[in-house]
Amino acid sequence: MIHFILLFSRQGKLRLQKWYTTLPDKEKKKIIREIVQIILSRNQKTSSFVDWKDLKLVYKRYASLYFCCAIEDQDNELLTLEVVHRYVELLDRYFGNVCELDIIFNFEKAYFILDEFIIGGEVQETSKRSAVKAIEDSDMLQETVEEYMNKPAF
């Protein structure tokens, strides 16, 4: 089971946090600080796995963003790497060539896509088509640039 997923930039800015276990906010902040620091201080060419407390961190960098999952000892590390990859593919498919800015400005969509893919720390749907379909359904109503610009800017 995945305990949490963090997305952060090379500068250490947190872009997304998803927790599958219940923790107080203070504890979460402490964990985020600690893990971002651990991962950013690792050099390249190292393995993608780090022992952390009684969990294992599995991480991978895509362009400027680090994706990091904390899994249990008996969980499959390699497949967790592919969980990350599949999530990136889902984002890619939704945004079209996803970049860090997409995730910053559409953070809520990034959460929705993750929810379609993983529930309670377990992979729910591995088919790319089914997972994105649910989100795209909700976006059926596409608006024009004019309509968008007519909305209030505050």
Next chain:
Amino acid sequence: MPAVSKGDGMRGLAVFISDIRNCKSKEAEIKRINKELANIRSKFKGDKALDGYSKKKYVCKLLFIFLLGHDIDFGHMEAVNLLSSNRYTEKQIGYLFISVLVNSNSELIRLINNAIKNDLASRNPTFMGLALHCIANVGSREMAEAFAGEIPKILVAGDTMDSVKQSAALCLLRLYRTSPDLVPMGDWTSRVVHLLNDQHLGVVTAATSLITTLAQKNPEEFKTSVSLAVSRLSRIVTSASTDLQDYTYYFVPAPWLSVKLLRLLQCYPPPEDPAVRGRLTECLETILNKAQEPPKSKKVQHSNAKNAVLFEAISLIIHHDSEPNLLVRACNQLGQFLQHRETNLRYLALESMCTLASSEFSHEAVKTHIETVINALKTERDVSVRQRAVDLLYAMCDRSNAQQIVAEMLNYLETADYSIREEIVLKVAILAEKYAVDYTWYVDTILNLIRIAGDYVSEEVWYRVIQIVINRDDVQGYAAKTVFEALQAPACHENLVKVGGYILGEFGNLIAGDPRSSPLIQFNLLHSKFHLCSVPTRALLLSTYIKFVNLFPEIKTTIQDVLRSDSQLKNADVELQQRAVEYLRLSTIASTDILATVLEEMPPFPERESSILAKLKKKKGPGTVTDLEEIKKERSSDMNGSAEPASVNASAVSTPSPSADLLGLGAAPLANSAPPPSSSGSLLVDVFSDSPSAVAPLAPGSDDNFARFVCKNNGVLFENQLLQIGLKSEFRQNLGRMFIFYGNKTSTQFLNFTPTVICSDDLQSSLNLQTKPVDPTVDGGAQVQQVVNIECVSDFMEAPILNIQFRYGGTFQNLSVKLPITLNKFFQPTEMSSQDFFQRWKQLSNPKQEVQNIFKAKHPMDAEITKAKIIGFGSALLEEVDPNPANFVGAGIIHTKTTQIGCLLRLEPNLQAQVSV
């Protein structure tokens, strides 16, 4: 302008996010956020009702601010309102806010649950999905209370959409993890198992996760999942790479589902049905075969997914631990990965091999990779990988390669990362102890450890080396010599000073004959380190000095001068000052005899599980180490032909055990099994009667003595013309220690002197006795001592037998006495008031709880003697409790390892004739 805005974009939100990103400082950011918060607050409080879009936008802004790390204390109500919106995007934002910012406000929880209930009942699959996601995301007990009954119904209902089934399965799993008591098994469980047959692979994937977790807790209930999982797995691994369409991931068919199925199978032993078992073996073989095929794609995703399945299959093979062929193939496969250019694969191969090393079928195969692993330790650039290499070396270590592995670990320690040094030190210490054939090697290894990584050598490690040296007299001289040499280094670690101080204090005499390590040189060497050390070490050194006074009377005055100096006697540290004062006085006023007794060599330490091992277990968490140890213990008998030291406390070691036990416990002298050829006169008889099974009948008169020891702990147990046996014992709670003194009353040596403590089968289960062998020769007029460590496991009736065999002159002597270890030794007095006593007394109404005995007094009844007897018996003597002042009343608790039993006693003497208890 933001890069993209898809669907129903929120312009105001995009602008706000841009503003935040443009803030040049933290202060500017906080200012902008506060402005926004004020704006949102005023909108929410405003008179004008907000439309759905605005509400969604502001709630989303609050969420963004919260995710930036700021506290949010309002907006929850607006978010809850969004839940009942009919517009999907508004509902979605409402649920997201609730999932991220759960509030324990009971009023809100009720409203949220209500909204969820409506959505679950809506039969709209997207709304149901949102509601289920929210339950899973929050996963609180309140949620479980509200929905744990409903979700299984949704999960198994025939008309539920596939996507909803998937969400429901994982949602239920989340609730089961947080509150298993609220998710009772029921009719639905068997129907959930059949989801493994579902046509929709997404449903099977989600259901397998749920079933795996449920099966771990309720294996019986989900037993049927095994054959279903095997057939599903078999269909996947034999399918062509395109058969599964969307579920094929980079040419690997359904890797997630395969891994989950393999995990599910790890909840069970190998299938009993030969057909199922055969099919599973075929699957596993196919997976292993595929690993050898050329890759279908150069992409890392392909190899990751393929190897993920392979590693999970190997985990299952190791879990079953029953197919030698598969185990060895797995080992070979991992061996290939050890040299792979992908760091991740090397890491995982090392990790997986660790568990493989504990299987008896593959242990030898794993050992063949030792050079590669040692090389990994030296060349890997990633500390996580090196850590795995250390773990694997530890796991593959046995008697045959211990010296090499320990040497390599010591080598590595010189340059090891600080983060893993302590663990390596513990591992080296354990391996060195466990596989020491030669104790000089053990002592060298530990001293090396201290030299290389002194700061990381914890107390447990250096305590342990001292315990072992004290318990094994064959290594004491060597240890003294080695520490003496090590101490000569100009800079040595304080831990070395501690070990050196202790060992020289005990055994310095063994090397004092050499003029290069004369008493004075030893003392000066130690004292040269004194001022560089911390207080605890100095305190230890002071004890060494007073021990020297006893060992080496010739340097007594030198030592007294040191103790007398102001820096000692007036030391600011109370402990040091007290030691100096007391030791100085002791050395001045005590006679040599008293000194010799007080400062006698330390008695052997009681044997128990190595504290280092306990520490490593603590460090690594339960599980990893324990399992390894236990598996090794089981295996050891056939692998090495000897028991591991970890088993020491397990049973009563009362007879010489054949194990080559390095703790020196059971290694009783086996000398008597081969009588010296010189005694040819009665050779045949000797061979026959020397066997330990021929136990002499109880020596006459020993019963009388036995009775005397019921109420006392010290005295002479047995005496004849040749031999006197004295006892000294002490008991605390359920533990005790008995010193047995064998005195040779003659002027001739006793040869092959072998005392053995024998417990009947019944007694063995309730009384744990451990003895250390004694020297097989007892000189004329000499006395030897034997220690028996006693642990009372449960109550018992009989007493153990002490059998002694030895040769005196030409004749063989064999005698047995009962050893006075009786249940009342574990009796601890308890004080209680009269009221308490009689209340408890009356509660004991069950006939089994009460014994009454009327007996005739053998001796004249004297109140004082009776009182002394009751106290000696172990109970508290309660005065003025019984209304009849002539009666005696006692109370106490019998301590055993398993239970503690309260015990009350009343003695009503009838002075005319009888006494009743």
